[in-house]
Structures are given as structure tokens and as C-alpha cells.
Amino acid sequence: MTLRLLVVASETPTQRAQRRRHAGASxxxxxxxxxxxxxxxxxVETISCVDTALDPPGFDIEGFDGVFFAGSPIDxxxxxxxxxxxxNxxxxxxxxGVPAFGSCAGLQIAAVAAGGRSEPRLPHMKAGFVRGxxxxxxxxxxxxxxxxxxxWNAPAMHAQIVAELPEGGTLLARSRHTPVEAAEIRHANGVFYGVQYHPEISLAEIAIALRRETDDLIAQGLARAAGDVDEYAQMLEQLAEAPERDDLAWRLGLDDDVIVPAMRLIEIRNFLSFLT
Incomplete structure (x- = not known):
């Protein structure tokens, strides 16, 4: 069976262009x-839910087997x-009624669309990895x-959380400061599976994201200086190039659930299996 999949962007055109400059791709x-x-x-096709200029001609959601919502800074x-x-x-x-999956902002979009609520994450943004x-x-x-x-642990970069799941939502996982880390939402004719973290993002991409957020990390007290962020990012890049480096994994506090792609991608792989 050839799956026809749709990936939905919620970054603005400016945000997509900025991410391409920093990470090479939106x-x-x-x-x-x-x-x-x-x-x-x-x-696999892409579309934006915040920029209709990206809509492909003749777009029809019903023609897809599954929909994926990517992350973004959307509030x-x-x-x-x-x-x-x-x-909307x-x-x-x-x-x-096409099954959907989302990471980070994708979970927030799905929750709010079904009647749930999102809010800022406290005490500060989650940057790098979510533990526990x-x-x-x-x-x-x-x-x-x-x-x-x-x-388990996972890559994570977010300043917003789902504070309240809608009716039809089932809480699947939580962490210390994030009440909804994974959820199923059934609404109208559809079903959505989502996670607050980023199984799709590699260690190298996390390094890029951390450097991009250097000023905010310092402002929130998560780093003392730009050099601290860069040192951490360098270790991530080195571990991405040499995942067998147990010394780096130990210093970063990372295990195979993050380092090994097959384990990091479990939720996405499971959703693809659900579609077939």
C-alpha cells in the first residue's frame, strides 16, 4: 500500500525562511x-495552515491517508x-475523519481545535530535552x-503546553512541568495522536535550535553565557556524528531513547503502522 501523507506547517513564511537559514529546512x-x-x-505533500499562498491547487484532505502537524512557535x-x-x-x-498526528505545536493545535486549552509553560521554556x-x-x-x-526522554523545544485536554481527549503521558506529553484526541469524525516533544528532530537539529535561542536561554537563567550554549551544542553535534561516544552521552545525560533514531522515532513509526 502506497501511503499518501500530508505534512502541515504552522510556521509563518518568515519563520520558515529563518529556520531554513539556520537548520537548512523548515x-x-x-x-x-x-x-x-x-x-x-x-x-508526501506539504501545506501551510497559516499561509494560504502555500496551498497546492486542487487540495483535498480526503485524498490523504494521514495528516502530520509539524512544530512551530505558534501561540x-x-x-x-x-x-x-x-x-480551523x-x-x-x-x-x-483522516487520522492525524502532531508534535509540539501540532498537539496544541489539535487540542485547541477540539475545545481544549493551551498556556505558557512555567517556570520557563523547555530547551533541548525533556527528561522523565x-x-x-x-x-x-x-x-x-x-x-x-x-x-523515557525525548528532544523538546517549546514555551507553550496543553493545559487542558478537550472532551474526547485521553492523557497518555506526562512529565514534571508538562501535564500533557502525549495524548489521543477523538473529536467529530476524526482521531488525533500527538506528543509535546519532537521525535522527528535529530541531535544536530537540537544543537542548531539551542544556538538560535541563545539570548532567551540566558535571559531565563538556563545558561550563563553564549559560550555555555555553544559548548553544549558542540557536544550534541559530536554525539550526532559519533553516537557510540559513551563519554558524551554520559556528560549530556542522554540514553538510547534519544540517541538511536529507531528508538527516538517510535511514536511516528507506530502512527504509520496505525494507518496501514
């Missing part, structure tokens, strides 16, 4: 590459044009988390 383009690495026989707690556009797009996905994600009883039995231990 978030939706990274997601597309990840999906093709797992299913090279799939057909779903404020009733701005971009947030409304993203929520997701509402249409729910109505059509813990599956709920429902999560331990859920196909999205099949293959995960009860507790």
Missing part, C-alpha cells in the same frame, strides 16, 4: 524527510489570525507508545 520539510526515511515508498492561547487559521484547518481534518516522560495507565496500553518504557 519544520514541515524536516518532517517530510523523516517520513520518507521511514516510508520511502510514501507520497494557540491567543485568539490571533494564525491561531484561528490553524484551529484542524477542525476540518477532524470533520473529514511517564506513561499513564492508558498510555501503557496505547498503540502510540508501543515499545516505549514506562519512563
Amino acid at each position: 519544520s514541515d520539510e524536516t518532517y517530510k524527510e523523516t517520513l520518507l526515511s521511514l516510508r520511502p515508498d510514501a507520497s 494557540m492561547q491567543n485568539d490571533g489570525l494564525e491561531a484561528r487559521s490553524a484551529a 484547518f484542524m477542525s476540518n481534518v477532524y470533520q473529514v 516522560i511517564t506513561a499513564t495507565d492508558a498510555g501503557r496500553r496505547h498503540p502510540l507508545l508501543a515499545g516505549r518504557e514506562i519512563v
